[in-house]
Amino acid sequence: MGVFSQRMNVLGTENAFKLGRDIQKVESGGQDVVKLNLGEPDFDSAENINQAAIAEIQAGNSHYVDPRGLLPLRRSIAGHIEHTRGVSVDPERVVVTSGGKPPIGYSILTYVDPGDEVIYPNPGFPIYESWIDLVGGVPRPLELKEEKDFRFDASDLESLVTDRTKLIIINSPSNPTGGVLTREDLRQVAEILQRKAHPDFRVLSDEVYEEIVFDGLSHESIVSEPGMAGRTVIMNSHSKTFAMTGWRLGYALLPTVEEADAFFQWNVNLYSCTPPFIQMAAKAALDNPENQGIVRSMRKTFQERRDAVVAALNRIEGLRCVQPKGAFYAFPNIEGICRRLGIPDASARLQADDQRGLQPSTLFQMFALYKHGVATLDRTAFGTRDTEGRHYLRISLASDLASLQEGVRRLEAAAKDEQGFAEFMDKI
Ligand SMILES: Cc1ncc(COP(=O)(O)O)c(C=O)c1O
Incomplete structure (x- = not known):
């Protein structure tokens, strides 16, 4: 008998909530982080909604x-x-x-x-x-x-x-x-x-x-x-x-x-x-x-960001991104980047060494966060099965356009940083 039930061995999680610790670690080292990992609108709830709650409490x-x-x-x-x-x-x-x-x-x-x-x-x-x-x-x-x-x-x-x-x-x-x-x-x-x-x-x-x-x-x-x-x-x-x-x-x-x-x-x-x-x-x-207008304007903002971000992402060598038709995420394929940086080989070596099973997209996501200050989520955050050979990142559009552009710029820098990736792998 152990402290934890068997159940705890199978209970999954949502990595979006777990990444906070890594972001804090990077920030406490003095690096600022562009957070493109968040799954929540970057708007506050409408005043009429807030007031309704306050009146009910009172x-x-x-x-x-x-x-x-x-x-x-x-x-x-x-x-x-x-x-x-x-x-x-x-x-x-x-x-x-x-x-x-x-x-x-x-x-x-x-x-x-x-x-x-x-x-x-x-x-x-x-x-x-x-x-x-x-x-x-x-x-x-x-x-x-x-x-x-x-x-x-x-x-x-x-x-x-x-x-x-x-x-x-x-x-x-x-x-x-x-x-x-x-x-x-x-x-x-x-x-x-x-x-x-x-x-x-x-x-x-x-x-x-x-x-x-x-x-x-x-x-x-x-x-x-x-x-x-x-x-x-x-x-x-x-x-x-x-x-x-x-x-x-x-x-x-x-x-x-x-x-x-x-x-x-x-x-x-x-x-x-x-x-x-x-x-x-x-x-x-x-x-x-009034809220219908607010929702319409939020949708328009997300669409404008999508247009700008997907176009900018598609200019990065080794990345291709389908135009999302809804929600507020882009989900680019980064296979070309992974190959260019030699990540599949690095991942295979790690798996042989310590069985940690870090997929190439996970390694790139960590490298982009720790070395280039941009937080995203990788494919393995969205289901643990059939992830092999599928190299994707999720980029949230729930940030202002300037942050999104800076985030894409950092991803592009990471995508070209072969030496930085080799150094990162040496320390892992
Ligand atoms: C597809 C999907 N379903 C359900 C939820 C959960 O929504 P809530 O935050 O209201 O619990 C989320 C939140 O990210 C989601 O993306």
């Missing part, structure tokens, strides 16, 4: 409330989904959660038994894989392909779906790739699942970037496909849309009231309820028309 709305969420907020959420997805929504099927992460864990805990298969995007938000592994689900990573603008092949999906498929997770727009699924992609997913999966399958549709879609494209949801409203869990949060990351406000729409009861029960077991003043501010975020 009015004493600070007690335990219905674990399912306050009915006025659930009505606003239901109205929003009805309006945007064209499906009818009973507020009793909506459960409010503290942030967007709980519905991911709840879905896997509620639907997946050991041995059940779960299909999920790869690369994808790392918390999917963490929960699948924790419950003993069978992970079935679905590759998002650069050559398909980070969508997937229907034939790949079809080959993964079996009568043991219990849950499929989709995330559009996607973190980390910025890929956006089309109506046709979703139609294919719905068709393949209904034909081949276990009849009790569910889809978890992570729509947290629904408002950050570029080039006039619209966000599409699988819930709108025929036969899917009764099988889809939509999860969402106010973190990205309303720049409310620290407020921790999320929600899920469940296919049935019974499934919403299960999520209610998870809330009861974990944190009883989401703070009521936060819920009422979240209602203001959805209801106050």
Whole structure:
């Protein structure tokens, strides 16, 4: 018997939160760091939202409330989904959660038994894989392909779906790739699942970037496909849309009231309820028309940054970057840089030496941070499976343009710094 349960050996993490320590180390050595690793809008929540929360606290709305969420907020959420997805929504099927992460864990805990298969995007938000592994689900990573603008092949999906498929997770727009699924992609997913999966399958549709879609494209949801409203869990949060990351406000729409009861029960077991003043501010975020203008302007800013950053990245020798269609990340392929700096050989030598298994993209990400002062995340932060030979970085667009340009300049300097990389490897 040890101190920690066996479970702790399989629990995953989100490297975005772990990188802070490395950044501090670099900064404490006197080097400034351009932080292009952050997954949160660089805007503050709107004043009308802040004021709504303050007024609620002052009015004493600070007690335990219905674990399912306050009915006025659930009505606003239901109205929003009805309006945007064209499906009818009973507020009793909506459960409010503290942030967007709980519905991911709840879905896997509620639907997946050991041995059940779960299909999920790869690369994808790392918390999917963490929960699948924790419950003993069978992970079935679905590759998002650069050559398909980070969508997937229907034939790949079809080959993964079996009568043991219990849950499929989709995330559009996607973190980390910025890929956006089309109506046709979703139609294919719905068709393949209904034909081949276990009849009790569910889809978890992570729509947290629904408002950050570029080039006039619209966000599409699988819930709108025929036969899917009764099988889809939509999860969402106010973190990205309303720049409310620290407020921790999320929600899920469940296919049935019974499934919403299960999520209610998870809330009861974990944190009883989401703070009521936060819920009422979240209602203001959805209801106050001023926020639509704020969201539009945020989207425009992200698109302008995307245009500038992707163009600048593509001028770096050895790097190529697909134009992301949504979310606020660029996901360049850095294979050419890795080769030029001799990173695959260095990585292979390390693996032989000490089994640390540092992938080439991880080594470049560390080199760029420690030697050139630019923080990014590499491919291995977005799923631990099938990472070999896939050399990517995630660059967040959630910084002002001057910082982004400086960050790209530092990446370019790192990409050319063969001697610096050799010295870095000597010390590792
Ligand atoms: C795809 C995706 N899903 C869920 C979340 C979690 O959102 P929240 O911060 O509201 O918990 C994130 C946050 O980065 C995300 O990128």
